[in-house]
Amino acid sequence: MVFAIPLAWLQLIRERIRLLVAIAGIAFAVVLMLMQFGFRDALFQGSSALPREPKHRYCAH
Known part of the structure; x- marks a missing residue:
């Protein structure tokens, strides 16, 4: 197992374009x-946020 790291490193360096x-x-x-x-976070945050003010004046409350 001593040669495992140098052998792997040599295999990676041998073909640089592939690496x-x-x-x-x-x-x-x-x-x-x-x-x-x-x-995903923007979707969850946007769907759970309450509107701050109505975008149009046709809201009847």
């Missing part, structure tokens, strides 16, 4: 997940 594409793909997936979390 960069893989890192870019993972970063893109993380960005998409963070955007989805933001959209």
